[in-house]
Amino acid sequence: MWGDIAVAFLLAFITAYVITPYTIRFARKVGALDIPKESRKIHKKPMPRLGGLAVIAGFAVSVIYLLIVMTIEGTFDLFGQDQYYIKLAGLFIGMIILGIFCFVDDLKNINPFIKLIGQILAAIVVTLSGIQITRVSIPFFDTIFPEQIVSIIITVIWIVGITNAINLIDGLDGLSSGVSLISCISLLIIFALNGSPLISILLVTALAGAILGFLPYNFNPARTFLGDTGSNFLGYTLSIISILGMAKTYTAIVIIAPLIVFAIPLLDTTLAIIRRIIKTKSLKGVFKADKEHLHHKIMKRGYSQKQAVLILYGLSATFGMFAIILLDSGLWKALSFALMVIAIVAIGYKDILRIGDKDEETKLK
Numbered sequence: 001m002w003g004d005i006a007v008a009f010l011l012a013f014i015t016a017y018v019i020t021p022y023t024i025r026f027a028r029k030v031g032a033l034d035i036p037k038e039s040r041k042i043h044k045k046p047m048p049r050l051g052g053l054a055v056i057a058g059f060a061v062s063v064i065y066l067l068i069v070m071t072i073e074g075t076f077d078l079f080g081q082d083q084y085y086i087k088l089a090g091l092f093i094g095m096i097i098l099g100i101f102c103f104v105d106d107l108k109n110i111n112p113f114i115k116l117i118g119q120i121l122a123a124i125v126v127t128l129s130g131i132q133i134t135r136v137s138i139p140f141f142d143t144i145f146p147e148q149i150v151s152i153i154i155t156v157i158w159i160v161g162i163t164n165a166i167n168l169i170d171g172l173d174g175l176s177s178g179v180s181l182i183s184c185i186s187l188l189i190i191f192a193l194n195g196s197p198l199i200s201i202l203l204v205t206a207l208a209g210a211i212l213g214f215l216p217y218n219f220n221p222a223r224t225f226l227g228d229t230g231s232n233f234l235g236y237t238l239s240i241i242s243i244l245g246m247a248k249t250y251t252a253i254v255i256i257a258p259l260i261v262f263a264i265p266l267l268d269t270t271l272a273i274i275r276r277i278i279k280t281k282s283l284k285g286v287f288k289a290d291k292e293h294l295h296h297k298i299m300k301r302g303y304s305q306k307q308a309v310l311i312l313y314g315l316s317a318t319f320g321m322f323a324i325i326l327l328d329s330g331l332w333k334a335l336s337f338a339l340m341v342i343a344i345v346a347i348g349y350k351d352i353l354r355i356g357d358k359d360e361e362t363k364l365k
Helices: 002-030 052-073 084-108 112-128 148-168 175-194 198-218 227-245 252-261 263-280 283-287 294-300 305-329 331-364
Strands: none
Touching: 002 052, 002 198, 052 084, 052 198, 052 227, 084 112, 084 227, 112 148, 112 227, 112 283, 148 175, 148 227, 148 263, 175 198, 175 227, 175 252, 175 305, 198 227, 227 252, 252 263, 252 305, 263 283, 263 294, 263 305, 294 305, 305 331
């Protein structure tokens, strides 16, 4: 198994790293550039925004190669009782549907409502292929096993919600890709501890490798952006992998673990929805972009773009570790870990996060 995991990671990493420069040239050729016309834009010059194609390519090449090889070897039952061939077909067909909508958006900036339709269509395809949330765990209450139609609705909401959550935090160099990478690592450890299906481990490893191969081009100062094609793909894939990884467990803690892992993007999205509805006094206001996301608020406090990204990386890693400790050692140890982190950060966050600024000041002098 570990050999397959290593192949999944390395093949995805190499593919994404090699292909990213081609996506940069392709984006410039077709005019898929993020031009900073709006005040909410942080970057100052036009940026290619089809880097997500490299992440998709890295993930797809790695997963398809492994599925073929492992099926031939007999180490993975693609056509067995779990019918993974149908589920994976749904995953990839949904990827294509979502990719088409988002690619057009990266080229022409389509209406957000039209893009939402694409997200819903992709999510429906996935749920009809058999990837569904078949139980819902509410803390301090019994686990609920909804009817199939309710299960489909919940799954569609989950996929569309996580897709938009990752997309909405894609506002700074390396933010969305880095947070997604941290989520992948957290889910991988949770899956390993939980004894989750091998397919979920391979998928999350391949996704992590593809993101890491792209990140050197995307971290500040970025040479390319994920674009909607990439950020939507990350959210879409992470949401599905989390379902597959929890598919055979009935433990409440394990079922709610993905909610904790995705805490930062989910919190940012929830606050954005509430804020926009209150501000515009209309549900249509949800689609109106603003400059009040978590990363914007951090930068307004005087931190640089790179520092804001690192702060959110740290918060994402903390939530991911909280979920891992919660699963492995229980609630009290997880809470004590969280309190220790809060206490340490409260003591020294100003000096630690200002080191970069002091270095820059020294260079200027």
